[in-house]
Amino acid sequence: MTSSFRNALESNNFVVTCEVAPPKGTNLESTIHHINLLKDKVDAMNLTDHQSSVMRFPSLGGALLVKELGGEPILQMTCRDRNRLALQADLLFAASRGIENVLCLTGDSVMLGDHKEAKGVFDLDSSQLVSAIRTLEKGKDLGGNDLDGSVSFCAGAIVTPEANPLEPQLIKFEKKIEAGIEFIQTQAVYDLDKFKTFMTYARQFPVKILAGVILLTSAPMARFMNKNIAGVSVPQDLIDEMASAPKGGALSKGIDIAGRMIQQIREEKLCDGVHIMAIGKEERVPDIMAAAGLP
Numbered sequence: 001m002t003s004s005f006r007n008a009l010e011s012n013n014f015v016v017t018c019e020v021a022p023p024k025g026t027n028l029e030s031t032i033h034h035i036n037l038l039k040d041k042v043d044a045m046n047l048t049d050h051q052s053s054v055m056r057f058p059s060l061g062g063a064l065l066v067k068e069l070g071g072e073p074i075l076q077m078t079c080r081d082r083n084r085l086a087l088q089a090d091l092l093f094a095a096s097r098g099i100e101n102v103l104c105l106t107g108d109s110v111m112l113g114d115h116k117e118a119k120g121v122f123d124l125d126s127s128q129l130v131s132a133i134r135t136l137e138k139g140k141d142l143g144g145n146d147l148d149g150s151v152s153f154c155a156g157a158i159v160t161p162e163a164n165p166l167e168p169q170l171i172k173f174e175k176k177i178e179a180g181i182e183f184i185q186t187q188a189v190y191d192l193d194k195f196k197t198f199m200t201y202a203r204q205f206p207v208k209i210l211a212g213v214i215l216l217t218s219a220p221m222a223r224f225m226n227k228n229i230a231g232v233s234v235p236q237d238l239i240d241e242m243a244s245a246p247k248g249g250a251l252s253k254g255i256d257i258a259g260r261m262i263q264q265i266r267e268e269k270l271c272d273g274v275h276i277m278a279i280g281k282e283e284r285v286p287d288i289m290a291a292a293g294l295p
Helices: 004-010 029-038 059-068 084-096 126-137 167-179 192-202 219-228 236-243 250-267 282-291
Strands: 015-020 044-047 073-078 101-105 154-159 183-188 208-214 273-277
Touching: 004 015, 004 044, 004 154, 015 029, 015 208, 015 282, 029 059, 029 282, 044 059, 059 073, 059 084, 073 084, 084 126, 101 126, 126 154, 126 167, 154 167, 183 273, 192 208, 192 250, 208 250, 219 236, 236 250, 250 273, 250 282, 273 282
Parallel strands: 015 044, 015 273, 044 073, 073 101, 101 154, 154 183, 183 208, 208 273
Antiparallel strands: none
């Protein structure tokens, strides 16, 4: 069975994905609300995997919930928390339950999260996880043993187009291509001139690129990201624009900026789509899409 997300990527239409963060606990009410709100508006939803090393309800459980509610999930898998045995086992389980899309991540340092005493595993990195998926698809595990029933995934990874220096990212990007990725969801893009430079390089490879767009909710948030998140650079003119918003209007201003950026990306055909990260404001994704002129 072909992933409907893969079909969207191959359609040459402008693809839109977004993130849904599972809860810190078992109360799924808000997650269910967001899934139902977004399932018919976007091509697929990422379920984050202990994002920023903060322990939450698992990505796999969230992906299953999306399936149950009639949406298209993208399972995020980080290599930080599991060795190759656990990663392969989770992939087998996901495949057996009809989950067909995986975003492979190495994972943030545990020092960024809320369990600093945890031990990072990092048995594999994201490129090796993609290779593991392609091995499982051939009916073998990483130990060379035969599988009774294989898997099939539309596999992707991330890249950071605004990294400084950019060259190490390009090397990692090529490794992920060689491993067999089909799509890229980028880290947040705010400087579209820099993104165009990256895309000039990326277009030589047969991979679909979705530009990451993080919703700005305030000028202090933008400054925080510049200071603390590697590879994210919010230009000063956007920070000034956020700071100029009237009292209580910063979120609306952030929605306008995100919509404007998406509209430009789409109209100039800079890449194949966008990945919207509204981080705690998932209910505003339809507003961002409307601001971008998306159906």
